[in-house]
Amino acid sequence: MKDVVVVGAGKIGSTIARLLAVTRDYWVTVVDRSEEQLAEIETSPAISTAKLNIDDGAALTALLSGKFAVLSAAPYQFTVAIATAAAKAGVHYLDLTEDVESTRQVKRIATTARSAFIPQCGLAPGFISIVASDLARKFERLESVRLRVGALPQFPSNALNYNLTWSTDGVINEYIQPCEAIVNGDLIEVPALEEREEFSLDGVTYEAFNTSGGLGTLCETLKDKVNTLNYRTIRYPGHAAIMKALLQDLGLRHRRDVLKDILEHALPTTLQDVVIVFVTVSGRKSGRLIQETYANKIYSTEVGGRTTSAIQITTASSICVVLDLLAEGKIPAQGFVRQEDIGLQSFLENRFGIYYRQGDMAKGRGSTAAA
Numbered sequence: 001m002k003d004v005v006v007v008g009a010g011k012i013g014s015t016i017a018r019l020l021a022v023t024r025d026y027w028v029t030v031v032d033r034s035e036e037q038l039a040e041i042e043t044s045p046a047i048s049t050a051k052l053n054i055d056d057g058a059a060l061t062a063l064l065s066g067k068f069a070v071l072s073a074a075p076y077q078f079t080v081a082i083a084t085a086a087a088k089a090g091v092h093y094l095d096l097t098e099d100v101e102s103t104r105q106v107k108r109i110a111t112t113a114r115s116a117f118i119p120q121c122g123l124a125p126g127f128i129s130i131v132a133s134d135l136a137r138k139f140e141r142l143e144s145v146r147l148r149v150g151a152l153p154q155f156p157s158n159a160l161n162y163n164l165t166w167s168t169d170g171v172i173n174e175y176i177q178p179c180e181a182i183v184n185g186d187l188i189e190v191p192a193l194e195e196r197e198e199f200s201l202d203g204v205t206y207e208a209f210n211t212s213g214g215l216g217t218l219c220e221t222l223k224d225k226v227n228t229l230n231y232r233t234i235r236y237p238g239h240a241a242i243m244k245a246l247l248q249d250l251g252l253r254h255r256r257d258v259l260k261d262i263l264e265h266a267l268p269t270t271l272q273d274v275v276i277v278f279v280t281v282s283g284r285k286s287g288r289l290i291q292e293t294y295a296n297k298i299y300s301t302e303v304g305g306r307t308t309s310a311i312q313i314t315t316a317s318s319i320c321v322v323l324d325l326l327a328e329g330k331i332p333a334q335g336f337v338r339q340e341d342i343g344l345q346s347f348l349e350n351r352f353g354i355y356y357r358q359g360d361m362a363k364g365r366g367s368t369a370a371a
Contacts, residue, residue: 001046002327003027005064005091007054007082008073009037011166011309012096015316016073018304019352020323021046031063054078057085064089069115069326071319072096075169079119080105087113092326092333094319096122098174098213110336116326118337121319123275123311124149124231125216126339127356130347131279131294132218133340138292139283142226147215148199148208148278150234151311153270154299160243161236163270165311168260174233175243176253177212180219182229187219193244195230198237201278201295208232209240217338226283234276271300275310298356313355320352 002025006013009032020026021044030049032038038049052059054074064070064085069092072082079095079102086093092115097103103119110117120126128147136142153163164171178189196209214231222229246252252259275298282291300310322342325331331342347353 002068005029005070013073015312060085061088092116094118120216121322122315124214126318129216129339134344135281142283144228146280147231150276154272174211179210179212207237271309273310317352317355321350
């Protein structure tokens with residue numbers, strides 16, 4: 001059994017702990033500064049808790065010493081502090097952050113680390129990058145790579161057509177920060193909430209628009225190899241217009257605490273959600289222009305006797321897959337590791353990858369050719 005630490009006792013952190021504990025291959029210590037959050041954790045012989053202020057670098061480093069890995073499920077603001085402690089303790093580091101600047105700092109920390117540093121191990125960035133890279137490898141020459149992901153309520157019932165399904169801080173951050181993209185072969189930044197589009201899947205109409213962080217390191221990986229690369233978040237129609245009014249017209253992008261308070265008091269959470277993964281890649285094969293698409297819907301399910309939302313299970317299971325592959329020696333054990341370095345088949349064949357395989361009934365794979 002390997003001894004690991006999960007930082008963050010929220011919805012995702014607690015799900016990670018449950019997934020790892022039932023394997024009997026990991027001892028898990030869940031760390032948080034909130035006694036209330038820790039009290040919600042279902043302890044077992046394989047799960048323990050520890051109250052600790054993450055800002056206390058010395059205490060965190062001491063706690064990590066001798067462990068196999070630390071998995072950060074904490075808000076993105078703590079990413080660098082946790083990564084720094086991991087480097088000092090010499091343990092492997094994995095996180096779920098979508099914050100671009102935090103990942104850049106993790107990459108710098110990894111250059112001198114004795115262990116593996118694997119950020120962005122969730123759904124998007126994370127699994128979405130693995131899918132896109134797998135499709136892209138099949139082409140002799142790439143034209144476009146388009147990634148679309150959304151975590152949505154199955155039964156929207158408000159003007160935003162949205163329920164809180166994960167970190168409010170994370171949602172606000174991705175709606176505000178500049179978004180990386182490749183346009184006409186050039187790596188640029190585009191504004192969040194812009195370039196709205198509509199598409200239909202299984203008879204349902206959705207909108208998608210620019211948000212920050214979803215591409216992970218794909219821009220760097222595919223630079224000079226693709227003409228168009230972009231990432232957009234999926235929502236039901238009407239959501240983007242209201243969020244633009246709140247963030248831009250009312251200026252709440254400069255008052256994040258106010259917006260967070262409004263959203264958390266006005267929007268209920270839900271476990272009845274669906275995660276949509278939609279990736280389209282086009283390019284040349286044997287001189288022909290070909291398009292290949294991966295589409296998948298994952299619904300909330302039961303984990304360890306507890307109903308778990310789709311965003312919880314997809315995010316938590318993804319980082320658990322990466323931890324397993326690391327423990328099995330299937331990915332590098334030192335330095336910076338990109339999500340696109342992980343094979344899709346290895347991911348799906350892993351015991352935690354089953355939660356993505358459960359969506360196979362709704363998944364379509366197809367190719368279309370153009371003269």
